[in-house]
Amino acid sequence: MTTLVQTTTSDIARAWVLLETLTDPEIPVVTLRELGILRDVREGTHGLEVVITPTYSGCPAMGQIEDDVKALLQAHGIQGHVVTQLAPAWTTDWMTGEAREKLRAYGIAPPHSTACEPQGSAQVVKFAARQTPNQVVNCPQCGSANTTETSHFGSTACKALYRCLACMEPFDYFKPY
């Protein structure tokens, strides 16, 4: 007797449709797919696998995301499990333009693109960026570049708290690492 779970292509297709609607537990206006967190749905050695990559290692929301994925699949009778893939590391380039616009509309400044950073030394570059957060973060309310970081850890560890010096509104900045 074997308990091998057969995964069919229709299961994978159904899982994609379901998971496309799953939003970030901290930012209910964007989906995990749009953020680039949901990487793949595939047939693994133990049935259906959902591959997710955290926006940065140690992101506390990942446990919640894993639970959400499992609960959603289970509710629709799909057997599957979650694989957290750390390499390649998530980059802001995986976030869709639509997700950036939704973040802005929601009052969160979207992360800067890393596209112009040199290739091959990602770790060094990220470390350097962490030490010198000199990039201009535009206010999501009025667009002003006259903003200042008031707390490196905002409402969640994944965001920094900023204040706009033009309209005086505080806002979250989605950190690009």
Ligand SMILES: [Zn+2]
């Ligand atoms: Zn402003």
